[in-house]
Amino acid sequence: MSDRARRAVVPRFIKLMLPTTQCRGDAMRLTLASAKRYTSMNLAPQRLGDSCVIFSKRVLRLGKLLNRHSSCSVCSGCVCSSCKVEKNVRLVSSDMKVTRRRLVFCSPSPCLGNAMAQNDPELSLRDNAGGVARFYRADYNSVSSRLTASGPVSSSMTWQKQLYPTTPYLKHQLCWSEPKHQRQAAPHVSNGSHRHKSRTLLVDRPSSSPAPPPLYPPVMLRRLALRSVQTTLRNARGLASASELWKNPRSSKFSMTKIVGTIGPVSEQLDMLQKLTNEGLRIMRINFSHAEYDEALLRVNNLRACRGVHAEGQAKFNLRAVLHDTKGPEIRTGKMLDGKKIRLEKGKSVVLTTDPAFEVQGTADKFYVTYQQLAETVKVGDTVLLSDGLIRLTCTAVGKGEITCEVENTEEIGNRKGVNLPGLIVELPALSEKDKRDLDWGVEHDIDFIAASFIRKASDVHEIRAFVAECIKKHWAHEPKYIAPKIISKVENLEGVQNFEEILEASDGIMCARGDLGVEVPAQKVLTYQKMMVDRCNAVGKPVIVATQMLESMQNNPRPTRAEVSDVGNAVLDGADCVMLSGESAQGKYPIESVATMNTVIKEADELLLHPTYRAKFQFDPPTSDVESAVSSAVKTANEMNAQLMIVLTATGYTARKVAKYKPTVPVMCFTTNLKVGRQLQIHRGLYPVVPDYLERRPTTAEAIAHAKKMGWLSSGDRVVVISGDKLSDDLGREIVMGVADVQ
Known part of the structure; x- marks a missing residue:
């Protein structure tokens, strides 16, 4: 083992990896088994497709790796047969037993780096400071192993640095080990009655770089280690969305609100x-x-x-x-004498009257107010505000058709200014x-x-x-x-x-x-x-x-x-x-x-x-109709299946408004034939009305998907949830039809 080798604490389960190069637009992959690939001896590529999360453009969704694809062993990127490269890799286990495996890499990619350019017979996996293998803490595994290799691997990825400041839910730690003669035993983490060794990934650190201190105290690491895999997976969406990495294809053009x-x-x-x-x-x-x-x-x-x-x-x-x-x-003042502003002095009294004789002859002692029930509404001690609250008056006496107030602050007032009676019921x-x-x-x-x-x-x-x-x-x-x-x-x-x-x-x-x-x-x-x-x-x-x-x-x-x-x-x-x-x-x-x-x-x-x-903060009233029940299920389906888009076919906008109630996480394209309906749907979050100019009728599902694809909202391989609502009759109510389609 080289003295240059350094180690980093590697938690179980999740590795969020974005390759800098994409294989013909194929979906990027986030495999649940990625940690196994690096930390156990059982690294056969065919074992990696058991369960995975597909990172497709904007969304993460559960699924199976496509048979015609493989996964890059470094970045987990999806590679097809035309652009994959297989290399021999030397793996070192915790007991220092050396084995060799033949793994798949994407090309062209920083994953191969100089080693690929030099066509080295053996390629090793290592994590540079910028890193091709950064892991996020979720839990510890009983397996303890080490991975090292030889041969330079360059990586220009910087996304890990962008993620760190905005990831309060998934924490990670990268620790440099001391030289071989100064190394200490690997730390242990207590988890109930079992004691698990933390796993380590041997990485290289430039000799000129000082060893950074641990990012988190041991107590914090133990707490983070106890996070469940389910919580980690659920938070992975938020982690990515909070960063600049998980880009919504519509985000550069449209906003939901x-x-x-x-x-x-x-x-x-x-x-x-x-x-x-x-x-x-x-x-x-x-x-x-x-x-x-x-x-x-x-x-x-x-x-x-x-x-x-x-x-x-x-x-x-x-x-x-x-x-x-x-x-x-509104309640407003009248005009002041000669149309000029008057100055109200603090501590002085002023009379507010409803007598029309003062409507255009207001002075600092008395001026007109348009509310005829002023004397019946205001009581002694009540507050009167003038000019959008700039002037505060307190009522000291009530007379017939007028009230007397004390000025609380000095300010000028002009013509036709607003009058507010806070806390009072006005007719x-x-x-x-x-x-x-x-x-x-x-x-x-x-x-x-x-x-x-x-x-x-x-x-x-x-x-x-x-x-x-x-x-x-x-x-x-x-x-x-x-x-x-x-x-x-x-x-x-x-x-x-x-x-x-x-x-x-x-x-x-x-x-x-x-x-x-x-x-x-x-x-x-x-x-x-x-x-x-x-x-x-x-x-x-x-x-x-x-x-x-x-x-x-x-x-x-x-x-x-x-x-x-x-x-x-x-x-x-x-x-x-x-x-x-x-x-x-x-x-x-x-x-x-x-x-x-x-x-x-x-x-x-x-x-x-x-x-x-x-x-989780959104609390919706229970569905009050069969339509709401069906629509809420459709929105839940779109959210859980991580559809790229929802399409609603509606004549009156009723179904679309019900969809908006349940706050879908994806945009909702609403097809209608009525311009007024389309404009009125603008006020709802996430609804994007469409009135196709080439149709005089409501489009079919296939036509709607084709239209969305033409506008750039969908592409091949995307999943879309389609809802159509029709009113059958006053007796039968509405028919709601929902379908899920994959765009070809």
């Missing part, structure tokens, strides 16, 4: 909207608190004029959706007259979603839905099957939080509007309410949007703060279907950079969501 972007003066032009959609914008929000009808029409037309493959359909069809955000019922209509005019315009122009502001109870949602139905009869009477816009309730006050369950049941989705909510409730409570809303929406399968100040600093800066990046990422990890940009894309200096940055953060967080630790 969707982006809603507010379009304003800086982003409403066609060329700008085209760039935003290319960067990942899927839903355009128009804020009717500020937008005029001509501006809104320009934005809608420009969005629908954008071209390119929009991830969901061909160039002929644009499936980006439009979200109509209402101004909502406001669900729709103001302006909202009704705006909604009538929106329905006429075929909007997809309505973001209803300041929803306080379920009856508000019912009132809006009834008004929208009237608008549909007015503008779309010639379309008997016209699809109504979905109502997304904005919860932005304490009363809405208290009545959240009934609001959720009455709505098609929820928007957590953290801006106004943060004015109504203490700032620390916004976190609690956001988590609650997202969890409840996930449980019942309704989409949820997290909004307000996601990347606020990017209105003026080209890069976000670290806290903003974490905010976006945590919203995705919570299970949000969409995250929203407001001023960043509407009036900021960097709208394109804002969307691109958000898309990048989303894709990183989407990868983390594949880990079992994060997925």
Whole structure:
């Protein structure tokens, strides 16, 4: 044994190996028996295919090694008969008995290195510092053996170094041994009543390199050694996904969580909207608190004029959706005298009145408020907030049609500023007259979603839905099957939080509007309410949007703060279907950079969501119908079989929405013939609607798979789960058909 030989602790079971060269696009392999190959004397290649995990592009799935393939003995890569090389290898066991085996290597590959170039008669396996054989600690085996060899082997693999900082679940340790005359006995690890020797792999260390200290204390190593093989295999997916090694073929283009972007003066032009959609914008929000009808029409037309493959359909069809955000019922101040700002001084008193005589004559002593029930609602000691919470008042007296308040902080206030009554129940209509005019315009122009502001109870949602139905009869009477816009309730006050369950049941989705909510409730409570809303929406399968100040600093800066990046990422990890940009894309200096940055953060967080630790947090309500039972089974099948894609054939979008409820780990391509259905599916996480421009009917399974393959979502050898849903009749209900296909 050479003095250059060094040893590393090798745990049982798992070796994650990615060859730098791929054999004609064949799947990479992660064999369960790989440790046996290196650490026991029974190294016959034909014994290595008993049980394995196939690393195919993005996913790991259980299976058998294909008969026409072999596995590289160094990197475990799949090699076919046309590019494999067999070499004689000298193996040394723990009792120093030397045996020779003929093993298979992939070529061309660093696995052979200089030895292959020199055509050495014997090739030895060794682990350099960059390593061709790095193992991950899972358990110890009773087998104790050593492997050494001679002959230089070069390796340029650096992926192990990338994996280490991001692998909290599978730990590894690489220890250098001392020279032969300084070596100590191999450590022992206690495991119940048995004592197992740790196995060692002899490796070389350059003479100039100092011996690094152990990465983990012995106690930690013992704990890691007791991990079960099942836990290791389950966590292998998360380990790979957390690194840059396990690349999703769609990740460079698409993200599972969707982006809603507010379009304003800086982003409403066609060329700008085209760039935003290319960067990942899927839903355009128009804020009717500020937008005029001509501006809104320009934005809608420009969005629908954008071209390119929009991830969901061909160039002929644009499936980006439009979200109509209402101004909502608000309480505001009147105008100040001469239209100038007034200054409220701390400690002084000010009167808030509902007398119309002061509507345009406000002063620092008295000004108008639009809420006619102000005196009946506010009591002595209650808090009144002005100008989005910048000014705090405390009620000291209540009179007829007016209240007297003490100013808590000095600040200026202008015309038509917002008034908040935190914690108080106010009697406001669900729709103001302006909202009704705006909604009538929106329905006429075929909007997809309505973001209803300041929803306080379920009856508000019912009132809006009834008004929208009237608008549909007015503008779309010639379309008997016209699809109504979905109502997304904005919860932005304490009363809405208290009545959240009934609001959720009455709505098609929820928007957590953290801006106004943060004015109504203490700032620390916004976190609690956001988590609650997202969890409840996930449980019942309704989409949820997290909004307000996601990347606020990017209105003026080209890069976000670290806290903003974490905010976006945590919203995705919570299970949000969409995250929203407001001023960043509407009036900021960097709208394109804002969307691109958000898309990048989303894709990183989407990868983390594949880990079992994060997925385990999702709690779904039990299936309430046979359809949900069938769909949940289909999603489970896709997850467990590690399908590359799910395909849903749907006419109304009902089946696709049920699929989205159970958070599939793979993208879901939804084929439909209705553009409105396709656009409304945009709001759901992981759903990618497709309306084939060459068909006037719903495609067959074979046509759908061919279309997905043409778009680059599938390739030969991939596995796909296909679901089709049809409504048979009112009596018979729906028929759900699921199938699993391998792409040819």
